[in-house]
Amino acid sequence: SPEPVQTDLEGHYVGPSSGVSFLLRIQKRLDQFVSFPQGSSIFTFGDVPLPYLDSLQNEAPYFDPTLYMMLSRSETTRLVQRYFDFAVPVDRFLHQQTVEMWLEELYETKGKMHNREDASIRKAVLFMVFALAQAHMSQRPTSDDADVSVRYFLAAHQLLSSEKGAIRLESIQARLLQCLWLLSESRINHCWNLFGTAARLAYAIGLHRKRHADRIDRIEVECRRRTFWSAYALDNYLSMALGRPRTFHDDDIDQELPSCVDDHQIYADHVNQDSTLGQSVMLGPVAYAKMSRILSMILRNVYSIHATSRDDKHAFATIHTKELVEWRENVAHFLDPVTHMPLIPIFQRQKNVLNLAYWHTMILTHRPFLLRNFANLQNGSRPRRDDREFESRIEQSVNECLQAATNITRTVNDMYQGGQLFRAYWFTSYFAFSAAVILYVYTIQKSNEPEEIYSGYLSAATRCQDQLSNLAEDGSLVARYCLVLEELRLEALRQ
Structure with a gap:
């Protein structure tokens, strides 16, 4: 028979797939309990505190517009390179040449960007690239390095909070990057709440459905596929770790897997598959997406809340x-x-x-x-x-x-x-x-x-x-x- 409904010591629901649920069952039988630190906001309850961040729950963050002028071009170029070369082994939903073009535009326009409509969201993506890369610069970041990473996150947070107009692909990408960063900072509950927003935005623009490639350019086709399957995988892993229901459901999805081609092979009007030399860096993300589909079935079948013979x-x-x-x-x-x-x-x-x-x-x-x-x-x-x-x-x-x-x-x-x-x-x-x-x-x-x-x-x-x-x-x-x-x-x- 299924296990009764369980909660952790912070009062959060934990389903049967969660490692916490597994431990609670062990502790119940051994009469042991573990104390966890308490949090404050209901959206981040149980997360490790971060400088500046928790104070933003009930007020608009202050953002210094001169920050663009203080960013070293050599440093941000190094961060972008670190992001693509190391920080994201399987969540590779950004197109490198496009991000490098945005970085060039950031300095060329002194932060204004050419297209005002999507300027904020593209700058938010850049700042999250900086934040994640900074977090992966060393095994044990110093307090100063960690502080810089937080400030990049806050810059993106402010830009996203003022986002207006239609939902764009970059709107989901920026928030997924925030989710990945929050996990690296032991903010799993904050991540889970933010992921709910990102997932519903993905549904809103139909990322879960396949699109005819001739209607939009090839770069966007591949980025849509990559972004969706990265979100799908993250959904499964958050569900697994927290034991909470998933947001995406397989019966609603017919999106195709990403192509196993590298960024430099993808152009707006075609994909040059003949230029592959050696193994594609997309082999890992595609394999990861395929395994995540298996994980989805395991969560549904093995860890069902319904009785199983x-x-x-x-x-x-x-x-x-x-x-x-x-x-x-x-x-x-x-x-x-x-x-x-x-x-x-x-x-x-x-x-x-x-x-x-x-x-x-x-x-x-x-x-x-x-x-x-x-x-x-x-x-x-x-x-x-x-x-x-x-x-x-x-x-x-x-x-x-x-x-x-x-x-x-x-x-x-x-x-x-x-x-x-x-x-x-x-x-x-x-x-x-x-x-x-x-x-x-x-x-x-x-x-x-x-x-x-x-x-x-x-x-x-x-x-x-x-x-x-x-x-x-x-x-x-x-x-x-x-x-x-x-x-x-x-x-x-x-x-």
Whole structure:
């Protein structure tokens, strides 16, 4: 039967797909609870505070119009390059040459821009590019660097608040960039609320529907596709993390996937597919969108609020595991290359993101079976014996879960050792947290077994927790994850 309605300690609803829901069920059975910092605004309740930002909830932000004059051209050029070369491995919905043209126009017109109607929204996109790039300049940004990133965000915030006229594609792109930035700043509730606006604007201009390519220029066609599928993926991941219903519904969508062509190949009147040299940087985003469609079905089938039979649960797990394995086979040449040549930064980031997302989706598929014996943990009794085939399926799902969790902790360790784990990588931290929870829970379950059965998993979880702790800032989501992981670690040692 489905779990009863749950809320976290801040009173927010959490559905069954949420890692928080999974933990609440563990804590309920272990009689443990975790305290979370309190917030203020209902739209950002539970988020880490940010300088200047929370004071803007009830008043219009002040924006200094001379800011354009103070922006170093060399610095903003460097930020744009960092954005495209590193900051956005899979959410690549902006066209690089177009953004560079807007940057040129910003300085040429001293901030006025040529077309007054879309000047504000294009400048907002530029400032969000600056903000995201600044957040990804170093593993551990200084307070001054973080402050600069916030100020870029505030500049975009002010420009968007004064937006007038028709809804433009850039209106959605700017807000999606804000969502990505807010996640990097541990502002998941703020992100979720803002995403609702972005998603409804996307619906309003029909981003979820395919358009005839001959009616609009090719750059806009590709940007519409990229923007929608980036929003679709973010919708799924917010739903997964928070356990809340999704905004987009698959039955309403017939938008085509983006083409696997790079920005320099796309022109207003044609796409030059013959100029591809080597792997396209769009391979990662397209693969990410395809996996997100699988994730959508997992959230609907595996984590339905409606009662599901035992056989249906295993049927769904089998179907979605097959889909995930087939997905990976199609990108195996990138994720599992025969030769291990060093990759350029953007390809290395894409490889890490796709691997982590794949293994975490595998965890989501099989995680419900891990708790099957947890109800008997306290009294030490053994679970009732079902038929052998059913028990074999349970064991197979648990093994899939453990393998995926181990792969995540191994990848995070490689990133950490290689200096590639940035504080701004919110989803990486979330995936690492989810993996460590799986390994700790399994260790607790197997505490009465010989140590060699669980010791490797306990070591991997502890190492992953230590690495997250070294990355965490006070009050951040990662810091909260570490509080929960410490409780589980102590319980694993106690058991």
